[in-house]
Amino acid sequence: MPALPTTVSRPFLLESNLPGLTLRHRGKVRDVFDLPGDRLPAGSQAGNCLLMVATDRLSAFDVVLPDPIPGKGEMLCQISNFWFGETGHIIPNHLTGVDVASVLPAGVDASLYAKRAVVTRRLKPVPIECIARGYVIGSGWKDYQRTGRISGIALPDGLRQAEQLPEPIFTPSTKAAVGDHDENIDFDTVVRMVGAELAEQVRDATLRLYTFARDYAARRGILLADTKFEFGTDADGRLYVMDEMLTPDSSRYWPADEYQIGTSPPSYDKQIVRDYLETLDWDKRPPGPKLPPEVIERTRARYAEALWKLAGISID
Numbered sequence: 001m002p003a004l005p006t007t008v009s010r011p012f013l014l015e016s017n018l019p020g021l022t023l024r025h026r027g028k029v030r031d032v033f034d035l036p037g038d039r040l041p042a043g044s045q046a047g048n049c050l051l052m053v054a055t056d057r058l059s060a061f062d063v064v065l066p067d068p069i070p071g072k073g074e075m076l077c078q079i080s081n082f083w084f085g086e087t088g089h090i091i092p093n094h095l096t097g098v099d100v101a102s103v104l105p106a107g108v109d110a111s112l113y114a115k116r117a118v119v120t121r122r123l124k125p126v127p128i129e130c131i132a133r134g135y136v137i138g139s140g141w142k143d144y145q146r147t148g149r150i151s152g153i154a155l156p157d158g159l160r161q162a163e164q165l166p167e168p169i170f171t172p173s174t175k176a177a178v179g180d181h182d183e184n185i186d187f188d189t190v191v192r193m194v195g196a197e198l199a200e201q202v203r204d205a206t207l208r209l210y211t212f213a214r215d216y217a218a219r220r221g222i223l224l225a226d227t228k229f230e231f232g233t234d235a236d237g238r239l240y241v242m243d244e245m246l247t248p249d250s251s252r253y254w255p256a257d258e259y260q261i262g263t264s265p266p267s268y269d270k271q272i273v274r275d276y277l278e279t280l281d282w283d284k285r286p287p288g289p290k291l292p293p294e295v296i297e298r299t300r301a302r303y304a305e306a307l308w309k310l311a312g313i314s315i316d
Contacts, residue, residue, distance in 0.1 A: 011070070011112060012056040012068045012069075012070040012071070013053075013055050013056050013068070013073060013112060013116065014055060014056060014057060014068045015031070015055060015057075016031045016033075016053045016055060016113075018033055018051075018104065018105050018108060019105050019107075019108075020105045021033040021034065021035070021039075021051065021105060022034040024050065028057060028059040028062075028064055029054060029055055029057050029058075029059065029073065029076070029249065030052055030053060030054055030055065030243075030244075031052075031053045031055060032050050032051070032052050032053070033050065033051040033053070034048075034050065034051075035048065035049040035050055035051050035103055035119060036048050037049075039103055040098060040102075040103060040119075041098065041099070041102045041103075047122070048122050049096055049098065049119050049120060049121060049122055050119070050120045050121075050122050051100070051103060051117060051118075051119055051120075052117065052118050052119075052120050052243075053073070053113065053116060053117045054072075054073035054074070054076045054077040054080075054116045054117070054244070055068070055073045055116070056068035056069050056070055056071065056072045056073045057073075058072065058270060058273060058299070060270060060273050060274050060277055060288070061274070061277065061284040062284075063284065063285065063286050063287075063288040064286075064288065065273070065288040065289070065290075065291060066287065066288060066289075066290055067290055067291045067296060069296055069299050069300050069303065070296075070300060071300060071303075071304075071315055072299075072300065072303055073116040074115040074116045074315070075303045075304060075306075075307045075315060076116075076244060076247045076248075076249060076303075077115060077116045077117065077118065078115055078307060078311065078313050079246065079247050079248075079306070079307050079310060079311055079313070080244045080245045080246070080247055081095070081118065082310070082311040082313065083213065083245045083246040084241070084245055086212075086216070087209055087212060087213075087241070087245075090205065090208050090209055090212060091205050091208075091209065091239065091240065091241050092238070092239075092240050092241075093240055093241050093242065093245070094120040094121045094123060094232065094240050094241070094242035094243075095118055095119075095120060095121075096118075096119045096120060096121060097119075098119035099119075100113055100114060100117045100118065100119060101113075101114065103119060120242065121232075121234065121240065121242075123232025123233060123234055123240055123242055124232055124233050124234075125175075125230065125231075125232045125242070126194060126198065126202055126230070126231040126232060126233065126239075127175055127193060127194070128172045128173065128174065128175060128185070128190055128193060128194070128202070129172060129173040129174070129175055129182055129228050129230065130170070130172055130202050130203075130205075130206040130228065130229045130230065130231060131170070131171045131172060131173060131206070131226060131227070131228045131229075132168050132169070132170060132171075132206045132207055132209070132210030132226060132227055132229075133150065133165065133168065133169050133171050133225070133226040134164060134165055134168045134210065134214055134224065134225060134226060135162055135163065135164050135165060135223070135225040135226065135252075136150070136155070136159050136160075136161065136162065136163055136165060137161065137162050137225050137226065137252065137264060138226065138252065139184065140171060140226070141161050141162075143184065144159060150169060150171050150184070151169070151170075151171035151172065151173075151184050151185065151186050151187070152186030152187065152188070153169050153171070153186075155169075160261050160262050161261070161262055161263065161264065162225070162259070162260070162261055162262065162263060162264060162265060163261050168207055168210050168211060168214070170187065170203045170206050170207055171184060172184075172185055172186075172187070172189075172190050172202075173185060187199065187203065190202075190203075198233075198239070201239050202229075202231050202239070205229070205231065205239065205241065206229050209227075209229060209241065209245075209246075210224070210227055213227065213246050216310075217253065217310060218256070220309055220310060221255065221256045221257065221309070222253050222254065222255060222256060222268070222306075222309060222310065223253070223254040223255075223256050223259055223265075224246075224251060224252070224253055225251075225252040225253070225254055225265075225267075226251065226252045227246055227250060227251035227252070228250045228251070229241055229245065229250075230242055230243040230244075248267075248268045248269040248270075248302070248303055248306045249269065249270070251269075252267055252269070253267055253268040253269070253306060253310075254266065254267055254268075255268075268302055268303070268305060268306035269302070269303075269306075270299055272295060272298050272299045272302060273291065273295060273299055276291065276292070276295045277289065
């Protein structure tokens with residue numbers, strides 16, 4: 001395998017502003033714009049769509065930090081698109097295939113958006129975070145220590161931190177607004193929120209997607225500890241996976257050769273930033289502190305390594 005990509009100076013996108021397009025939502029990382037049918041190329045059968053842009057914003061402890069990670073949005077978008085392509089046999093996804101450059105307003109630098117934006121179906125979101133866990137770590141580890149359960153699921157006694165579970169489990173949570181915290185819920189709560197049929201569909205899809213990705217990543221020397229999916233339905237009630245998919249922001253990836261039960265293994269994500277922030281006298285409320293250049297670069301390199309090892313994609 002070729003060497004990992006080296007450091008390069010690259011432009012960044014902290015916030016997208018596209019004149020003539022209506023901003024529908026600005027999240028921690030993604031900006032979403034409405035794309036009415038008349039904005040799409042002639043002959044497109046996609047109907048009304050959305051333009052989803054992955055910016056280089058970074059959040060930690062539910063606070064968006066002032067410094068971007070250059071290229072992060074491009075890397076997140078590319079790894080999501082890779083996984084969408086690999087999992088089409090399991091469940092359809094929100095991508096339309098419409099070229100991003102064809103829908104951008106005149107005068108916008110298309111090269112800045114080419115690898116960080118996608119045109120997607122307009123779907124009705126399922127109002128829960130769909131989480132699959134294969135290892136006991138993070139908030140799941142805290143719940144297990146306190147109750148012996150995660151999201152109401154009873155687990156064997158004596159599990160240690162980061163230990164693999166006997167089988168993957170579905171541990172949903174609420175969808176919190178920016179600045180708020182998600183709350184773990186049990187399956188019965190999901191049934192009450194969305195109905196039994198849809199609840200079973202998202203649980204099945206979540207576990208099938210996780211199992212496929214876990215096995216794929218393992219062949220590349222990476223452990224997929226847990227991950228979060230978002231789903232939506234179309235006008236006919238068909239289920240799609242949407243938003244981001246199996247990125248380092250939505251998943252906990254561990255290098256297999258550094259994995260050790262009883263400790264929290266290093267991960268391919270923004271843990272470097274979290275560790276730095278923990279050294280500061282900061283109350284974890286906005287505004288977030290600025291990041292030193294070396295923390296930004298080490299974080300960028302970690303995302304790039306994940307993209308390369310999982311998808312074989314090297315950043316420019």
